[in-house]
Amino acid sequence: MLDKDLAELYNVTTSNLNKAVRRNSKRFPDDFMFQLTQKEFKNLIFQNGTSSWGGTRKMPYAFTEQGVSMLSSVLNSDTAVEVNIRIIRIFTKFREMLLTHKDILLKLEQLEKQVIQNSGDIEMIFLVLKQLFNPLQEPRPRIGFKRSDEE
Numbered sequence: 001m002l003d004k005d006l007a008e009l010y011n012v013t014t015s016n017l018n019k020a021v022r023r024n025s026k027r028f029p030d031d032f033m034f035q036l037t038q039k040e041f042k043n044l045i046f047q048n049g050t051s052s053w054g055g056t057r058k059m060p061y062a063f064t065e066q067g068v069s070m071l072s073s074v075l076n077s078d079t080a081v082e083v084n085i086r087i088i089r090i091f092t093k094f095r096e097m098l099l100t101h102k103d104i105l106l107k108l109e110q111l112e113k114q115v116i117q118n119s120g121d122i123e124m125i126f127l128v129l130k131q132l133f134n135p136l137q138e139p140r141p142r143i144g145f146k147r148s149d150e151e
Helices: 003-010 014-023 038-047 065-074 078-133
Strands: 033-035 061-063
Touching: 003 014, 003 061, 003 065, 003 078, 014 065, 061 065, 065 078
Parallel strands: none
Antiparallel strands: 033 061
16 A cells, blocks of 8 residues: 555555654565655556646655554554554455455366366267267168169
8 A cells, every 4th residue: 555545544644654654664674665666656647547646756655464554553543553453454355355266266277177188078079979960871772763864
């Protein structure tokens, strides 16, 4: 999550949030928080259409799940704790959803492998079924009177 969005959730200004983070920099290693590059920031603005930030002097910070959790100890207020609990619950739901979808994708992949392995057998079955429903008919001798020019 971006610093601006977290500041809004915690009901503080972005600059105050970033000051609190800088004062407690030991609590935010690179896997908890990182600063976006110019290229990432431009891509973010492009994906969102237009920037609602009205310009920025510094590139925004992005916080991982652990970084968001750490913010509750840095921003020690009732609002920060309450918001942090909600955010962590959302992250947990996301993780559960991803694991559920991962299981479904794995089962689909297994089914696909089985189908590929059995595709030759399935083709053979259809070929035999077609032959059963449409047997080759040899020309039968004509029944009835024959003209003199026919054999």
